[in-house]
Amino acid sequence: MIQFDAVHKRFPNGTTAVHDLSLDMPEGGVTVLVGSSGCGKTTTLRMINRMVEPTSGTIRVGGRDVTRQDAAELRRSIGYVIQQAGLFPHRTVLDNIATVPLLRGWSRRRARTRAAELLETVGLAADVGKRYPHQLSGGQQQRVGVARALAADPPVLLMDEPFGAVDPVVRTQLQDELLRLQKELSKTIVFVTHDVDEAVRLGDQIAIFRTGGHLVQCAPPAELLARPADDFVADFLGAERGLKLLSLRTLADVPQGPAPEGGDWSLVLDAANRPVHWASKDAEIPVRPLKDDDSLLAALNESLASPTGLIARVDSEGVLTGVTSRDDIHERAGQAHTEARVTA
């Protein structure tokens, strides 16, 4: 969908922001650009919608060279979300979202109707539409930013550290929302961040940049974590990259058995067979039941906290389906690493 072909960007002051970049960003996938500040990831993103012009090389979106298109028209066909949202402070939320449809010549009524739909899509209440940006929380502003980018239903979405300025809890929520939206919409997303966990969580492929605008490695998260191309990538991913790999694997195919009877600890269920806590003669320890789509990392974490080393597995209703031992989780974790190294 988006192709970089030998793209070079040198700024007038002589610094090279992007060095000989060739990269494919597949349609319907999330490509995350990561790297420390000054590595050229934002410049790379901004060259896609011509907010920055390449010094040499070609960038194609949907097969068409971006520099041969009218810049304003091009930008109207590409969603753009920036850090701090960049909302227009003098316009209501609804009018902010309606920006691109109005620029494209839609009637005010149609643009407003579309904007109201999008409020719902990004999980905001309808009455937020009449407010002004400064009356919203940081997280809400970011949601409006995403809604504004989606307003004209562009096939491509550029997101420049969109969740960089919100607190970790809200950040996780926004990431979840983005993944949910992406399942529905299948946009081609280019996402810039300096947060490795965010990259691993959101990316179908991750491109790691080194200072001076060099692309070091571009691979799916599992491959990247299992086989970093060099020490720079390994360092960047962090010492616990083995654990991060586990965050990509789910519990789904890990075997489970019946809950144990008669040991020191027993799993207490409520009337609807939902786990409540582990109980012994004189203590109770809370239990956090896990579903099939929870990650191996969460399972490992829970098994370490469990007094029996067992985790409680539940279905979507929260009803107990069985338990899984720490050993089974370890075994699957080991397999995950081997698979990633071999098949990647």
Place this chain on the structure above:
Amino acid sequence: MYELFKNLGAWLVGSEQWTGPDGIAHRLAEHLQYSLLATLIAAAIGLPLGLLIGHTGKGAFLAINLASFGRALPTVGLVVLVFLAGGLSMLPVYVALVALAVPAIVTNTYAGMTAVDPDVKDAARGQGMRGHQVLLQVELPLALPLIMTGLRLALIQVVATATIAAYVSFGGLGRYVFDGLAQRDLVQVLGGAVLVAVVAVVLDLALSGLQRFLFRHRTA
């Protein structure tokens, strides 16, 4: 002193002072007419200039230097200069008043434009707005509070200075000041000065009230 204020009070409220071609009502109308026209002309020059400098970022030195130029400009000198060059007409008065008002308008417009959050401008371009759309739909509305402040300051300065029309024999509230000085009528001088001050203060209050009302949704 007490006598002076008593006479001043009597002069200001005396009904004979308010009517006729030399009455306060007429002089006030003249004064406002000069001031508004001069400010309008100044706005027609200063606004586009300030917007252009702010939007392109070019010529910022001009905007900054205009401010000090405006402060240093000898208004009466300018009136006399244009009067000597062009003869007796309202032209010298308007030239001087416009020259006085333009710097305040340009510098405030420019300041308003530069105060627009760069992220917001970036977002506007990134959504696909063209240069003039960024200017008219984003920069101008966001700079508007400061632009209005500039217009208000300019108008107040012009109102306070429009007394010079009387210096070259035209009307306005300056009539009382210059006639009073010529006739050694202190009450009349004070009366004119007080009227000018009151008009300036009332306009200032009214316009800042209007600004507060118009921009009540803004944070800053």
